[in-house]
Amino acid sequence: MKEKIAKVVEEAVASLSLHIKNIPEIKIDRTRDEAHGDFATNIALVLAKDARQNPRMLAQALIEKIDVTDDIEKVEIAGPGFINFFLSKNAKFAVIKSIFDQKDRFGYGEVGANKRINLEFVSANPTGPLHVGHGRGAAFGATVANLLETQGYKVDKEYYVNDAGRQMHVLAVSVWLRYLSLFGDLPSFPRAGYKGEYVIDIAKALQKEHGDVFAKDLASVFADLPNDELDKEIYIDALVQNAQTLLGEHSYSTIFDAAVESVLNDIREDLTEFGVKFDNWFSEASLVNSGRIDESIKTLQERGFIYKKNGALWFAATKLGDEKDRVVVRENGITTYFASDIAYHLDKYKRGYDKIIDVFGADHHGYLPRIKAFLQAENLDVDKFNVLLVQFAILYRGKIKLQMSTRSGEFVTLRELREEVGNDATRFFYIMRKNDQHLDFDLDLAKSESSDNPIYYIQYAHARICSVMRQLDDKGFEFNEKEGFNNLNLLSEPQEQQLIRRMRAYSDTLERAALNYEPHSLAHYLQDLANDFHGFYNAHQFLVDDAALRNARLCLILAVKQLLANGLILLGVSAPDTM
């Protein structure tokens, strides 16, 4: 419809033969206020200056040239020179039929044209269970993927597994120490070690499967160590060294692999329960083992962006807009996380995606310039690359802010959060706010069964419609779809008009939410739609004796039900039949 009107206006503009060099694109907007009709254009205002005409006069001239079709009931000038279009009733009712026909695919678009997108999100280090911060990234990424797919994009959801870094050794040695403590008391546990309960669970599982084969004399385990109090990082590195020598390569890697596998399985299970599925789990270790990290450093070297300083290899990122040059190979010969990331992104580009999107926690935003720098150094198309930042979620219990700290091992995990407030409310609350906005997550509100809770408010609207359909049977009526569609013109109450107006805006909202990566706008839309419905519900009866009106109203609310369900499912939230 929008395109139709744009075309008509465009023709009208052309027919006026104004002496203007470049006529801007005609923009047709949905009006915010019903009094302004259904669509409006500001073209007369935009052209007025160049045409050296009064905008209202220009608008008048345009209107006279506009071919009014059957769909448009009225065209008028308003305000400083807007042209407002009023649709005919029949044109407006068409949305109900479309929803019935297209069902769960209603509002889908094709701008994506099957283009392939790689969407990387969560990518938390497999050193422990996911916490509430990761949850927001998970909900956001999964929803963005759903939204993009509605617009015809092919989205690969990817989790980058940092299974190669130093942190993994810290995890392995933490597990081993907990394992050793099953045979005798340890003198101490390293400050930098992982102290969570899950580490002990992994240790116990190891004991169950392997018995005491990894047990070593504690004196040798803690022999020749620096002071933990002085520098906990140096201390734990030394412990890792001891572990590797005492256990030997085979035993050490058995523990290492068991630790990584166990944590990863937990993460996978957690995300699956949360309704977040990945197409690809990309292992950092696979980059290391295949030599692709060295390879990518080499290509940078050939292009003259690598130099040696203080025994380390540096990437000259400042040449390409970054604040500092970055180390890729440390003095001790170990490559940095950034080196892996170069190889990883190179790999994504090689896989031929049209668009590559990384979802980062906001604390990683400083990372963006260096990635852009190496993309340029590698002569890759930087415009294909996008970073979406997700701010932190702060948990509240009513007014009380919950303290979270990873170092003590007392963090709130995603699983704990899901178990307390449920998956639906968790998913919804996470995406309710714009991603780059801090999120106050009120646990009490998320759990409350009242209209204060937006998720229940929307689900309740859906359940109410289901309930109406059940009542229909009880009252001995039957829904006659054909009769309903033949009598849509009976829907003349303001609440009915409002619902139709709202439903007509769905496709635009969906497209906008997808293209701008803004799930929150779909959430807000659903709240508005539910609000319109509840208003209608309280003002009028649906199950009236007049069959024509009854069936017409049922058509209307069944369309509403479809849209509520469509939207909720895209957000990863269920649409229950009863509450």
Add this chain to the structure above:
RNA sequence: GCGCUCGUAGCUCAGCCGGAUAGAGCAUCGGCCUUCUAAGCCGAGGGUCGCAGGUUCGAAUCCUGCCGAGCGCGCCA
């Protein structure tokens, strides 16, 4: 100090690819259940859109400066 993000009602936030009287929820106050789920609805009050300039026919929206908040500035990941 430099960089990124943000500043809208008492609170939590929409609106920000320039447009018509700046919206919603919560909280406060006042109404609505012999009728399809009151987990609901209707109404009222509440605003220098951080401040000051600039661009424009038109600025919450774009630009500059200032003030304030958060985050980032490792041979960590």
